[in-house]
Amino acid sequence: MSQEIPTVSIVLPNGAAAEVGGSSTTKISPNKGIYQGTICLVKVVTPDFTNAVTTTVRLYDRNGILKYQSAALAEASGASGFAIPVNIPIHYGEYVTAQPSGDPGAGGGTVTIDMEFIPDTVQP
Helix, strand or coil: CCEEEEEEEEEECCCCCCCEECCHHHECCCCCCCCCEEEEEEEEECCCCCCCCCEEEEEECCCCCEEEECCCECCCCCCCCEEEEEEEEECCCCEEEEEECCCCCCCCEEEEEEEEEEECCCCC
């Protein structure tokens, strides 16, 4: 049975198209073994930005090596968002980022990312 990793919210500010995240606030788990297993589903909700931009979500390991990159996700996904089935090993220290394709416009917006993972089985 899958379990949920706490929601990561990333604010994409007005006036920039830079990748946002990578800080301690977007780390999936700073501690070894808390979320160890395989991410099986990434759920992304994108806001209705002022400008028409897409958002790309990335997952990096603790050393900054890219483990996953989404397709360009349309804005205004609504509450249902995008459910993306994946198969990504997770250990600890991984972090999530989001990058708009251009300036989101006045006020920017917040992208929320939820993930489900299947924990590793414990060997006796």
